[in-house]
Amino acid sequence: MNKAQIYIETSDVAKDQLFVREILVDAQRKFSLFDNSETSRVPGTIISTVEREHYGFGLGAGIVGKLIIVDFSRHKSPSSIFDDVYEFITAKLFLAFPQRAERADESEFIPTH
DSSP states (O other): OOEEEEEEEOSSHHHHHHHHHHHHHHHHHHHTOEEOGGGOOSTTEEEEEEEETTEEEEEEEEEETTEEEEEEEOOSSOOSSHHHHHHHHHHHHHHHSTTTEEEOOGGGOOOOO
């Protein structure tokens, strides 16, 4: 898998985005990822993360309409931790949003940049 998206239907946007942000910040700490949220030019960004500054895979979360989209992109750089990060985050998302989180089929991906 080179790219994946998780969609979360929001019931309370402010509360839901805080939960999602918390999960991604936990992943940043656990896997020593780099927060590049300040340089993100994607509208609606909640958080943006890369494996290392200017290198590696990217992941982030943003709001598009009534959806929070958590986006994973392996890019072209090989990574020994991408799968572990993906599993860590998706497990927490499905635990936090059991009725509202879903894996998007590649044909349904929403452009996020």
